[in-house]
Amino acid sequence: MYSEKVMEHFKNPKNTGEIPDADGVGTVGNPICGDLMTMYIKVKDNRIADIKFKTFGCGAAIATSSMTTDMAKGKTLGEALKITRADVATSLGGLPPVKMHCSNLAADALHAAIRDYYKKQEAATEVKK
Amino acid sequence: MATTTKRANMDYAAGKPVDPRAIEAMLTYLKTSYGNPSSLHVAGQEAKRALDEARTRVAELINAEKTEAIVFTSGATESNNLGIKGAANRNKDRGTKIITSSVEHISVVNPVKFLTTKGFEAVFLPVDKFGSLDLGSLEKELNEKTTLVSIVYANGEIGTIEPIREISKIVHTKNAFLHVDATAAAGQVPIDVKALGIDLLTISSNDMYGPKGVGALYVKDGIRLEPILHGGGQEKGLRSGTENIPSIVAFGKAAEIAKQEMQINVKKLTNLRDKLIEGLLKPLPYTFLNGHPTNRLPDNVSIRYSFIEGESMLLNLEMNGVSASSGSACTSKTLEPSHVLLATGLKHEEAHGSIMFSLGRENRLEDVEYVIGLMPSIVNRLRAMSPLTPKELKQ
Numbered sequence: 001m002y003s004e005k006v007m008e009h010f011k012n013p014k015n016t017g018e019i020p021d022a023d024g025v026g027t028v029g030n031p032i033c034g035d036l037m038t039m040y041i042k043v044k045d046n047r048i049a050d051i052k053f054k055t056f057g058c059g060a061a062i063a064t065s066s067m068t069t070d071m072a073k074g075k076t077l078g079e080a081l082k083i084t085r086a087d088v089a090t091s092l093g094g095l096p097p098v099k100m101h102c103s104n105l106a107a108d109a110l111h112a113a114i115r116d117y118y119k120k121q122e123a124a125t126e127v128k129k
Numbered sequence: 130m131a132t133t134t135k136r137a138n139m140d141y142a143a144g145k146p147v148d149p150r151a152i153e154a155m156l157t158y159l160k161t162s163y164g165n166p167s168s169l170h171v172a173g174q175e176a177k178r179a180l181d182e183a184r185t186r187v188a189e190l191i192n193a194e195k196t197e198a199i200v201f202t203s204g205a206t207e208s209n210n211l212g213i214k215g216a217a218n219r220n221k222d223r224g225t226k227i228i229t230s231s232v233e234h235i236s237v238v239n240p241v242k243f244l245t246t247k248g249f250e251a252v253f254l255p256v257d258k259f260g261s262l263d264l265g266s267l268e269k270e271l272n273e274k275t276t277l278v279s280i281v282y283a284n285g286e287i288g289t290i291e292p293i294r295e296i297s298k299i300v301h302t303k304n305a306f307l308h309v310d311a312t313a314a315a316g317q318v319p320i321d322v323k324a325l326g327i328d329l330l331t332i333s334s335n336d337m338y339g340p341k342g343v344g345a346l347y348v349k350d351g352i353r354l355e356p357i358l359h360g361g362g363q364e365k366g367l368r369s370g371t372e373n374i375p376s377i378v379a380f381g382k383a384a385e386i387a388k389q390e391m392q393i394n395v396k397k398l399t400n401l402r403d404k405l406i407e408g409l410l411k412p413l414p415y416t417f418l419n420g421h422p423t424n425r426l427p428d429n430v431s432i433r434y435s436f437i438e439g440e441s442m443l444l445n446l447e448m449n450g451v452s453a454s455s456g457s458a459c460t461s462k463t464l465e466p467s468h469v470l471l472a473t474g475l476k477h478e479e480a481h482g483s484i485m486f487s488l489g490r491e492n493r494l495e496d497v498e499y500v501i502g503l504m505p506s507i508v509n510r511l512r513a514m515s516p517l518t519p520k521e522l523k524q
Binding site for chain 2: 002007010011013016027031032033034035036037038054055056057058059061062
Protein backbone atom coordinates (compact mmCIF):
# COMPACT_ATOMS: atom_id res chain seq x y z
CA MET A 1 0.00 0.00 0.00
CA TYR A 2 2.77 2.44 0.95
CA SER A 3 5.85 3.39 -1.08
CA GLU A 4 9.29 2.28 0.12
CA LYS A 5 10.11 5.86 1.03
CA VAL A 6 7.02 6.08 3.26
CA MET A 7 7.97 2.83 4.98
CA GLU A 8 11.54 4.06 5.45
CA HIS A 9 10.33 7.19 7.25
CA PHE A 10 7.75 5.19 9.18
CA LYS A 11 10.34 2.67 10.37
CA ASN A 12 12.99 5.24 11.24
CA PRO A 13 11.27 8.58 11.64
CA LYS A 14 13.61 11.57 11.79
CA ASN A 15 13.35 14.35 14.36
CA THR A 16 10.82 12.83 16.73
CA GLY A 17 10.25 14.35 20.16
CA GLU A 18 9.75 17.79 21.66
CA ILE A 19 11.81 20.94 21.90
CA PRO A 20 11.11 22.17 25.43
CA ASP A 21 12.20 25.77 24.72
CA ALA A 22 10.81 25.90 21.17
CA ASP A 23 10.46 29.28 19.45
CA GLY A 24 7.30 28.14 17.69
CA VAL A 25 4.81 25.30 18.21
CA GLY A 26 2.03 24.26 15.80
CA THR A 27 -0.63 21.60 16.28
CA VAL A 28 -3.05 20.44 13.61
CA GLY A 29 -5.52 17.57 13.21
CA ASN A 30 -7.88 15.99 15.61
CA PRO A 31 -7.63 12.70 17.50
CA ILE A 32 -11.28 12.04 16.59
CA CYS A 33 -10.26 11.76 12.94
CA GLY A 34 -7.28 9.64 13.91
CA ASP A 35 -4.52 12.15 13.20
CA LEU A 36 -2.97 14.74 15.47
CA MET A 37 0.46 16.30 15.05
CA THR A 38 2.55 18.91 16.81
CA MET A 39 5.65 20.55 15.32
CA TYR A 40 8.29 22.33 17.40
CA ILE A 41 10.78 24.72 15.78
CA LYS A 42 13.90 26.49 16.96
CA VAL A 43 14.73 29.56 14.84
CA LYS A 44 18.18 31.11 14.36
CA ASP A 45 18.98 33.91 11.86
CA ASN A 46 15.58 33.49 10.24
CA ARG A 47 16.34 29.81 9.58
CA ILE A 48 14.88 26.64 11.07
CA ALA A 49 17.83 25.55 13.19
CA ASP A 50 16.03 22.64 14.80
CA ILE A 51 12.68 20.95 14.33
CA LYS A 52 10.92 18.06 16.06
CA PHE A 53 7.49 16.46 15.89
CA LYS A 54 5.03 14.37 17.85
CA THR A 55 2.34 12.52 15.95
CA PHE A 56 -0.68 10.37 16.77
CA GLY A 57 -1.81 8.68 13.61
CA CYS A 58 -1.37 6.14 10.89
CA GLY A 59 1.74 5.21 8.93
CA ALA A 60 1.22 8.07 6.47
CA ALA A 61 0.81 10.59 9.29
CA ILE A 62 4.10 9.55 10.86
CA ALA A 63 5.98 9.39 7.55
CA THR A 64 4.76 12.80 6.36
CA SER A 65 5.71 14.32 9.73
CA SER A 66 9.20 12.89 9.46
CA MET A 67 9.62 13.95 5.81
CA THR A 68 8.37 17.48 6.53
CA THR A 69 10.89 17.99 9.33
CA ASP A 70 13.63 16.69 7.02
CA MET A 71 12.60 19.11 4.28
CA ALA A 72 12.25 22.12 6.57
CA LYS A 73 15.44 21.78 8.59
CA GLY A 74 17.97 24.48 7.64
CA LYS A 75 15.53 26.34 5.40
CA THR A 76 14.65 30.01 5.87
CA LEU A 77 11.19 30.63 7.32
CA GLY A 78 10.06 31.96 3.93
CA GLU A 79 11.24 28.81 2.17
CA ALA A 80 9.68 26.57 4.79
CA LEU A 81 6.33 28.33 4.40
CA LYS A 82 6.40 27.36 0.73
CA ILE A 83 6.56 23.62 1.47
CA THR A 84 3.14 22.24 0.55
CA ARG A 85 1.30 19.02 1.35
CA ALA A 86 1.81 18.02 -2.28
CA ASP A 87 5.59 18.56 -2.01
CA VAL A 88 5.69 16.28 1.03
CA ALA A 89 3.67 13.57 -0.71
CA THR A 90 5.84 13.80 -3.83
CA SER A 91 9.06 13.55 -1.80
CA LEU A 92 7.67 10.39 -0.25
CA GLY A 93 7.09 8.81 -3.64
CA GLY A 94 3.35 9.41 -3.39
CA LEU A 95 0.66 8.50 -0.88
CA PRO A 96 -2.42 6.31 -1.30
CA PRO A 97 -5.27 8.59 -2.51
CA VAL A 98 -7.32 8.01 0.63
CA LYS A 99 -4.41 9.30 2.76
CA MET A 100 -3.81 12.49 0.80
CA HIS A 101 -6.34 14.49 2.79
CA CYS A 102 -6.68 12.85 6.18
CA SER A 103 -3.07 12.10 7.04
CA ASN A 104 -1.07 14.57 5.02
CA LEU A 105 -1.21 17.39 7.57
CA ALA A 106 2.45 17.81 8.46
CA ALA A 107 3.05 20.80 6.16
CA ASP A 108 0.11 22.53 7.87
CA ALA A 109 1.66 21.80 11.27
CA LEU A 110 4.96 23.27 10.10
CA HIS A 111 3.22 26.43 8.86
CA ALA A 112 1.31 26.68 12.14
CA ALA A 113 4.60 26.49 14.06
CA ILE A 114 6.12 29.26 11.92
CA ARG A 115 3.04 31.46 12.38
CA ASP A 116 3.29 30.81 16.11
CA TYR A 117 6.93 31.95 15.99
CA TYR A 118 5.97 35.18 14.17
CA LYS A 119 3.21 35.84 16.68
CA LYS A 120 5.59 35.39 19.59
CA GLN A 121 8.11 37.70 17.89
CA GLU A 122 5.44 40.37 17.43
CA ALA A 123 4.38 40.04 21.06
CA ALA A 124 8.01 40.36 22.19
CA THR A 125 8.48 43.48 20.03
CA GLU A 126 5.30 44.97 21.51
CA VAL A 127 6.63 44.39 25.03
CA LYS A 128 9.98 46.02 24.15
CA LYS A 129 8.19 49.08 22.79
CA MET B 130 11.34 -5.19 3.43
CA ALA B 131 10.57 -7.65 6.21
CA THR B 132 12.98 -7.55 9.10
CA THR B 133 12.20 -11.10 10.14
CA THR B 134 11.45 -14.46 8.62
CA LYS B 135 9.17 -15.55 11.45
CA ARG B 136 5.49 -15.29 10.53
CA ALA B 137 2.37 -15.59 12.66
CA ASN B 138 -1.06 -15.25 11.11
CA MET B 139 -3.50 -13.75 13.59
CA ASP B 140 -6.01 -12.48 11.06
CA TYR B 141 -8.01 -15.66 10.50
CA ALA B 142 -11.25 -13.66 10.69
CA ALA B 143 -10.32 -12.05 7.36
CA GLY B 144 -9.75 -15.33 5.62
CA LYS B 145 -9.06 -18.95 6.45
CA PRO B 146 -7.22 -21.69 4.59
CA VAL B 147 -9.43 -24.47 3.27
CA ASP B 148 -9.09 -27.71 5.23
CA PRO B 149 -7.11 -30.21 3.09
CA ARG B 150 -9.85 -32.82 3.66
CA ALA B 151 -12.41 -30.40 2.22
CA ILE B 152 -10.18 -29.74 -0.79
CA GLU B 153 -9.81 -33.50 -1.29
CA ALA B 154 -13.60 -33.91 -1.16
CA MET B 155 -14.25 -31.24 -3.78
CA LEU B 156 -11.64 -32.34 -6.34
CA THR B 157 -13.79 -35.15 -7.80
CA TYR B 158 -16.54 -32.64 -8.49
CA LEU B 159 -14.17 -30.34 -10.33
CA LYS B 160 -12.52 -33.05 -12.41
CA THR B 161 -14.77 -36.03 -13.12
CA SER B 162 -18.19 -35.67 -11.48
CA TYR B 163 -19.12 -32.38 -13.06
CA GLY B 164 -22.79 -33.19 -13.66
CA ASN B 165 -25.65 -30.79 -13.10
CA PRO B 166 -27.87 -31.91 -10.21
CA SER B 167 -30.94 -30.92 -12.22
CA SER B 168 -30.14 -33.56 -14.90
CA LEU B 169 -31.80 -36.95 -14.77
CA HIS B 170 -28.83 -38.92 -16.06
CA VAL B 171 -26.19 -40.62 -13.96
CA ALA B 172 -23.75 -37.72 -13.80
CA GLY B 173 -26.55 -35.39 -12.75
CA GLN B 174 -27.79 -37.76 -10.09
CA GLU B 175 -24.26 -38.17 -8.76
CA ALA B 176 -24.07 -34.42 -8.30
CA LYS B 177 -27.53 -34.41 -6.74
CA ARG B 178 -26.43 -37.02 -4.19
CA ALA B 179 -23.35 -34.95 -3.33
CA LEU B 180 -25.52 -31.87 -2.91
CA ASP B 181 -27.92 -33.70 -0.59
CA GLU B 182 -25.02 -35.12 1.40
CA ALA B 183 -23.48 -31.66 1.91
CA ARG B 184 -26.88 -30.26 2.89
CA THR B 185 -27.20 -32.99 5.52
CA ARG B 186 -23.78 -32.17 6.97
CA VAL B 187 -24.58 -28.46 7.26
CA ALA B 188 -28.01 -29.23 8.75
CA GLU B 189 -26.39 -31.50 11.35
CA LEU B 190 -23.90 -28.82 12.36
CA ILE B 191 -26.69 -26.52 13.55
CA ASN B 192 -29.19 -29.26 14.49
CA ALA B 193 -31.75 -28.17 11.89
CA GLU B 194 -35.06 -30.03 12.11
CA LYS B 195 -34.70 -31.18 8.52
CA THR B 196 -32.08 -31.23 5.80
CA GLU B 197 -34.25 -29.18 3.42
CA ALA B 198 -34.08 -26.24 5.80
CA ILE B 199 -30.60 -25.46 4.42
CA VAL B 200 -30.44 -23.17 1.37
CA PHE B 201 -27.02 -22.84 -0.24
CA THR B 202 -25.93 -19.35 -1.24
CA SER B 203 -22.78 -17.57 -2.41
CA GLY B 204 -21.76 -16.68 1.14
CA ALA B 205 -22.70 -14.76 4.25
CA THR B 206 -23.54 -11.51 2.48
CA GLU B 207 -26.07 -13.23 0.24
CA SER B 208 -27.48 -15.23 3.16
CA ASN B 209 -27.97 -12.06 5.19
CA ASN B 210 -29.60 -10.35 2.21
CA LEU B 211 -31.89 -13.30 1.49
CA GLY B 212 -32.80 -13.73 5.16
CA ILE B 213 -33.52 -10.06 5.79
CA LYS B 214 -34.92 -8.74 2.51
CA GLY B 215 -36.53 -12.09 1.69
CA ALA B 216 -38.39 -12.30 4.99
CA ALA B 217 -39.31 -8.62 5.12
CA ASN B 218 -40.65 -8.42 1.56
CA ARG B 219 -42.49 -11.75 1.59
CA ASN B 220 -44.16 -11.03 4.95
CA LYS B 221 -44.92 -7.35 4.53
CA ASP B 222 -48.57 -8.06 5.32
CA ARG B 223 -47.48 -9.03 8.86
CA GLY B 224 -45.79 -5.71 9.50
CA THR B 225 -43.12 -3.33 8.28
CA LYS B 226 -40.92 -2.80 11.32
CA ILE B 227 -37.44 -4.35 11.41
CA ILE B 228 -35.34 -4.44 14.55
CA THR B 229 -31.61 -5.02 14.54
CA SER B 230 -28.64 -4.05 16.70
CA SER B 231 -25.97 -1.38 16.45
CA VAL B 232 -23.17 -3.99 16.27
CA GLU B 233 -24.18 -5.86 13.13
CA HIS B 234 -21.98 -6.67 10.17
CA ILE B 235 -22.27 -4.28 7.24
CA SER B 236 -24.03 -7.02 5.22
CA VAL B 237 -26.88 -6.84 7.76
CA VAL B 238 -26.79 -3.06 8.26
CA ASN B 239 -27.02 -2.23 4.56
CA PRO B 240 -29.93 -4.54 3.60
CA VAL B 241 -31.85 -3.15 6.60
CA LYS B 242 -31.05 0.42 5.56
CA PHE B 243 -32.06 -0.42 1.99
CA LEU B 244 -35.46 -1.65 3.22
CA THR B 245 -36.08 1.72 4.87
CA THR B 246 -36.15 3.18 1.34
CA LYS B 247 -38.90 0.67 0.47
CA GLY B 248 -41.42 1.54 3.13
CA PHE B 249 -39.95 -0.32 6.11
CA GLU B 250 -39.09 1.19 9.46
CA ALA B 251 -35.77 0.15 11.06
CA VAL B 252 -34.55 0.36 14.64
CA PHE B 253 -30.91 -0.20 15.65
CA LEU B 254 -30.86 -1.32 19.28
CA PRO B 255 -28.10 -0.21 21.67
CA VAL B 256 -25.60 -2.55 23.33
CA ASP B 257 -23.76 -2.33 26.64
CA LYS B 258 -20.02 -1.67 27.00
CA PHE B 259 -19.27 -5.32 26.23
CA GLY B 260 -21.35 -5.25 23.05
CA SER B 261 -24.19 -7.35 24.52
CA LEU B 262 -27.66 -6.44 23.30
CA ASP B 263 -29.83 -4.36 25.61
CA LEU B 264 -32.74 -6.79 26.09
CA GLY B 265 -34.90 -4.11 27.72
CA SER B 266 -34.83 -1.97 24.60
CA LEU B 267 -35.71 -5.01 22.48
CA GLU B 268 -38.80 -5.59 24.65
CA LYS B 269 -39.69 -1.93 24.34
CA GLU B 270 -39.30 -1.70 20.57
CA LEU B 271 -40.91 -5.02 19.68
CA ASN B 272 -44.55 -4.58 18.70
CA GLU B 273 -47.31 -6.04 16.51
CA LYS B 274 -45.87 -4.29 13.47
CA THR B 275 -42.48 -6.02 13.82
CA THR B 276 -41.87 -8.63 11.12
CA LEU B 277 -38.22 -9.33 11.63
CA VAL B 278 -35.52 -9.07 14.27
CA SER B 279 -31.94 -9.61 13.06
CA ILE B 280 -29.18 -10.07 15.63
CA VAL B 281 -25.62 -11.28 15.26
CA TYR B 282 -24.83 -14.58 17.03
CA ALA B 283 -21.30 -13.51 17.91
CA ASN B 284 -19.51 -10.37 16.90
CA GLY B 285 -16.67 -10.86 14.43
CA GLU B 286 -14.84 -7.74 15.61
CA ILE B 287 -15.04 -7.86 19.39
CA GLY B 288 -16.01 -11.51 19.88
CA THR B 289 -19.04 -10.96 22.12
CA ILE B 290 -21.60 -13.78 22.00
CA GLU B 291 -25.15 -12.41 22.19
CA PRO B 292 -27.82 -13.91 24.50
CA ILE B 293 -29.68 -15.54 21.58
CA ARG B 294 -31.91 -17.78 23.73
CA GLU B 295 -33.22 -14.76 25.67
CA ILE B 296 -33.55 -12.72 22.50
CA SER B 297 -35.51 -15.52 20.81
CA LYS B 298 -37.90 -15.79 23.78
CA ILE B 299 -38.63 -12.08 23.62
CA VAL B 300 -38.99 -11.99 19.81
CA HIS B 301 -41.47 -14.87 19.84
CA THR B 302 -43.77 -13.22 22.36
CA LYS B 303 -44.85 -11.27 19.25
CA ASN B 304 -45.49 -12.36 15.70
CA ALA B 305 -41.91 -11.62 14.52
CA PHE B 306 -39.21 -13.82 12.99
CA LEU B 307 -35.68 -14.01 14.34
CA HIS B 308 -32.79 -13.92 11.86
CA VAL B 309 -29.37 -14.63 13.34
CA ASP B 310 -26.11 -13.83 11.56
CA ALA B 311 -23.84 -16.67 12.71
CA THR B 312 -21.05 -15.97 10.21
CA ALA B 313 -18.31 -15.71 12.83
CA ALA B 314 -19.81 -18.33 15.15
CA ALA B 315 -21.02 -21.26 13.05
CA GLY B 316 -18.46 -24.04 13.11
CA GLN B 317 -16.58 -22.35 15.95
CA VAL B 318 -19.04 -22.84 18.78
CA PRO B 319 -22.02 -25.19 19.12
CA ILE B 320 -25.25 -23.78 17.66
CA ASP B 321 -28.60 -25.53 18.02
CA VAL B 322 -31.26 -23.67 16.03
CA LYS B 323 -34.07 -25.75 17.55
CA ALA B 324 -33.03 -25.26 21.17
CA LEU B 325 -32.35 -21.56 20.59
CA GLY B 326 -35.57 -20.92 18.68
CA ILE B 327 -33.93 -19.43 15.59
CA ASP B 328 -36.02 -18.91 12.43
CA LEU B 329 -33.30 -17.88 9.97
CA LEU B 330 -29.55 -18.40 10.37
CA THR B 331 -26.68 -17.17 8.21
CA ILE B 332 -23.71 -19.52 7.86
CA SER B 333 -20.41 -18.92 6.07
CA SER B 334 -18.22 -21.67 4.61
CA ASN B 335 -14.83 -19.95 4.74
CA ASP B 336 -15.29 -19.08 8.40
CA MET B 337 -15.26 -22.83 9.12
CA TYR B 338 -12.33 -23.64 6.79
CA GLY B 339 -14.43 -24.29 3.71
CA PRO B 340 -13.93 -22.40 0.44
CA LYS B 341 -14.88 -18.74 -0.03
CA GLY B 342 -17.89 -17.88 -2.19
CA VAL B 343 -20.29 -20.34 -0.60
CA GLY B 344 -22.55 -20.17 2.42
CA ALA B 345 -25.99 -21.14 3.58
CA LEU B 346 -29.16 -19.78 5.04
CA TYR B 347 -31.12 -21.95 7.44
CA VAL B 348 -34.83 -21.35 6.88
CA LYS B 349 -37.10 -22.86 9.50
CA ASP B 350 -39.85 -25.03 8.09
CA GLY B 351 -42.90 -22.94 7.24
CA ILE B 352 -41.16 -19.58 6.90
CA ARG B 353 -41.72 -18.04 3.50
CA LEU B 354 -39.12 -15.85 1.82
CA GLU B 355 -39.07 -13.84 -1.37
CA PRO B 356 -36.06 -14.87 -3.50
CA ILE B 357 -33.45 -12.38 -4.63
CA LEU B 358 -32.40 -14.36 -7.70
CA HIS B 359 -35.08 -15.51 -10.11
CA GLY B 360 -34.39 -18.24 -12.65
CA GLY B 361 -34.52 -22.02 -12.75
CA GLY B 362 -35.91 -22.35 -9.25
CA GLN B 363 -33.03 -24.23 -7.62
CA GLU B 364 -32.85 -24.44 -3.84
CA LYS B 365 -36.63 -24.69 -3.49
CA GLY B 366 -37.01 -21.57 -5.58
CA LEU B 367 -35.06 -19.48 -3.07
CA ARG B 368 -31.79 -19.36 -4.96
CA SER B 369 -31.91 -19.91 -8.69
CA GLY B 370 -28.75 -20.83 -10.55
CA THR B 371 -26.90 -24.11 -11.01
CA GLU B 372 -25.51 -25.13 -7.64
CA ASN B 373 -21.80 -24.61 -7.04
CA ILE B 374 -21.33 -28.33 -6.37
CA PRO B 375 -17.54 -28.49 -5.76
CA SER B 376 -17.64 -25.66 -3.22
CA ILE B 377 -20.82 -26.93 -1.61
CA VAL B 378 -19.25 -30.40 -1.22
CA ALA B 379 -16.19 -28.85 0.41
CA PHE B 380 -18.42 -26.71 2.63
CA GLY B 381 -20.29 -29.86 3.70
CA LYS B 382 -17.02 -31.57 4.52
CA ALA B 383 -15.82 -28.51 6.45
CA ALA B 384 -19.08 -28.51 8.43
CA GLU B 385 -18.65 -32.20 9.24
CA ILE B 386 -15.07 -31.65 10.42
CA ALA B 387 -16.06 -28.54 12.40
CA LYS B 388 -18.71 -30.54 14.26
CA GLN B 389 -16.42 -33.51 14.92
CA GLU B 390 -13.48 -31.44 16.13
CA MET B 391 -15.33 -28.56 17.77
CA GLN B 392 -14.69 -29.57 21.36
CA ILE B 393 -10.94 -29.93 20.84
CA ASN B 394 -10.69 -26.69 18.87
CA VAL B 395 -12.75 -24.66 21.33
CA LYS B 396 -10.53 -25.87 24.16
CA LYS B 397 -7.30 -25.20 22.30
CA LEU B 398 -8.30 -21.77 21.00
CA THR B 399 -9.81 -20.62 24.30
CA ASN B 400 -6.55 -21.51 26.00
CA LEU B 401 -4.49 -19.56 23.44
CA ARG B 402 -6.97 -16.66 23.50
CA ASP B 403 -6.83 -16.29 27.26
CA LYS B 404 -3.01 -16.51 27.29
CA LEU B 405 -2.84 -13.82 24.59
CA ILE B 406 -5.31 -11.52 26.37
CA GLU B 407 -3.48 -11.86 29.67
CA GLY B 408 -0.06 -11.46 28.07
CA LEU B 409 -1.09 -8.31 26.19
CA LEU B 410 -2.90 -6.60 29.08
CA LYS B 411 -0.34 -7.31 31.79
CA PRO B 412 2.84 -5.44 30.78
CA LEU B 413 1.29 -2.15 29.60
CA PRO B 414 -0.83 0.47 31.35
CA TYR B 415 -3.79 2.06 29.51
CA THR B 416 -4.47 -1.23 27.71
CA PHE B 417 -7.98 -2.70 27.62
CA LEU B 418 -9.93 -5.66 26.29
CA ASN B 419 -12.77 -4.90 23.87
CA GLY B 420 -15.85 -7.10 24.04
CA HIS B 421 -17.10 -9.44 26.72
CA PRO B 422 -14.45 -10.97 29.01
CA THR B 423 -16.06 -14.44 29.10
CA ASN B 424 -19.01 -14.56 26.67
CA ARG B 425 -16.75 -14.36 23.67
CA LEU B 426 -15.67 -16.38 20.65
CA PRO B 427 -12.71 -18.66 21.39
CA ASP B 428 -10.70 -17.13 18.54
CA ASN B 429 -11.16 -13.40 19.18
CA VAL B 430 -8.75 -11.05 20.98
CA SER B 431 -9.57 -7.36 20.55
CA ILE B 432 -7.29 -4.98 22.45
CA ARG B 433 -7.34 -1.23 22.81
CA TYR B 434 -4.22 0.80 23.44
CA SER B 435 -4.68 4.41 24.48
CA PHE B 436 -2.81 7.31 22.80
CA ILE B 437 -1.85 5.48 19.59
CA GLU B 438 -3.45 4.52 16.31
CA GLY B 439 -4.18 1.05 14.96
CA GLU B 440 -2.67 1.21 11.50
CA SER B 441 0.77 2.16 12.84
CA MET B 442 0.56 -0.88 15.12
CA LEU B 443 -0.44 -3.11 12.19
CA LEU B 444 2.49 -1.86 10.08
CA ASN B 445 4.89 -2.56 12.92
CA LEU B 446 3.42 -6.03 13.39
CA GLU B 447 3.64 -6.70 9.66
CA MET B 448 7.31 -5.69 9.70
CA ASN B 449 7.72 -8.46 12.26
CA GLY B 450 5.76 -11.02 10.29
CA VAL B 451 2.48 -10.79 12.20
CA SER B 452 -0.87 -10.29 10.42
CA ALA B 453 -3.68 -8.71 12.43
CA SER B 454 -6.42 -6.16 11.78
CA SER B 455 -7.59 -2.90 13.28
CA GLY B 456 -10.74 -1.00 14.20
CA SER B 457 -9.14 2.25 13.14
CA ALA B 458 -10.60 4.51 10.48
CA CYS B 459 -7.21 4.60 8.84
CA THR B 460 -7.53 1.00 7.72
CA SER B 461 -11.10 1.35 6.43
CA LYS B 462 -12.38 2.59 3.11
CA THR B 463 -14.91 4.89 4.76
CA LEU B 464 -12.39 6.67 7.04
CA GLU B 465 -14.78 6.00 9.92
CA PRO B 466 -13.68 3.93 12.88
CA SER B 467 -15.54 0.67 13.48
CA HIS B 468 -19.23 1.29 14.22
CA VAL B 469 -19.11 -1.75 16.50
CA LEU B 470 -16.47 -0.21 18.75
CA LEU B 471 -18.32 3.13 18.79
CA ALA B 472 -21.56 1.33 19.72
CA THR B 473 -19.86 -0.08 22.84
CA GLY B 474 -19.40 3.51 23.99
CA LEU B 475 -15.81 4.09 22.92
CA LYS B 476 -14.72 7.53 21.78
CA HIS B 477 -13.37 7.87 18.24
CA GLU B 478 -9.76 8.14 19.42
CA GLU B 479 -10.19 4.99 21.56
CA ALA B 480 -11.62 3.06 18.61
CA HIS B 481 -8.65 4.18 16.50
CA GLY B 482 -6.28 2.48 18.95
CA SER B 483 -7.92 -0.93 18.71
CA ILE B 484 -6.30 -3.96 17.24
CA MET B 485 -7.81 -7.39 16.63
CA PHE B 486 -6.04 -10.71 16.67
CA SER B 487 -8.15 -13.60 15.37
CA LEU B 488 -6.74 -17.03 16.06
CA GLY B 489 -6.99 -20.12 13.91
CA ARG B 490 -6.36 -23.84 13.88
CA GLU B 491 -2.75 -23.43 12.85
CA ASN B 492 -1.76 -21.09 15.67
CA ARG B 493 0.55 -22.49 18.30
CA LEU B 494 1.52 -21.31 21.76
CA GLU B 495 4.79 -19.97 20.31
CA ASP B 496 2.83 -17.61 18.00
CA VAL B 497 1.00 -16.21 21.01
CA GLU B 498 4.24 -15.81 22.95
CA TYR B 499 5.89 -14.14 19.96
CA VAL B 500 3.11 -11.52 19.70
CA ILE B 501 3.09 -10.96 23.47
CA GLY B 502 6.84 -10.32 23.25
CA LEU B 503 6.51 -7.89 20.34
CA MET B 504 3.70 -5.61 21.45
CA PRO B 505 5.31 -3.69 24.34
CA SER B 506 8.16 -2.31 22.21
CA ILE B 507 5.75 -1.41 19.37
CA VAL B 508 3.33 0.33 21.71
CA ASN B 509 6.03 2.13 23.68
CA ARG B 510 7.72 3.38 20.51
CA LEU B 511 4.44 4.80 19.15
CA ARG B 512 3.44 6.21 22.52
CA ALA B 513 6.80 7.99 22.80
CA MET B 514 5.97 9.63 19.46
CA SER B 515 2.37 10.56 20.33
CA PRO B 516 1.32 14.01 21.55
CA LEU B 517 -1.55 12.36 23.47
CA THR B 518 0.66 10.27 25.76
CA PRO B 519 0.55 11.62 29.32
CA LYS B 520 3.81 12.85 30.90
CA GLU B 521 4.05 10.03 33.46
CA LEU B 522 4.33 7.45 30.66
CA LYS B 523 7.27 9.12 28.99
CA GLN B 524 10.70 7.64 29.55
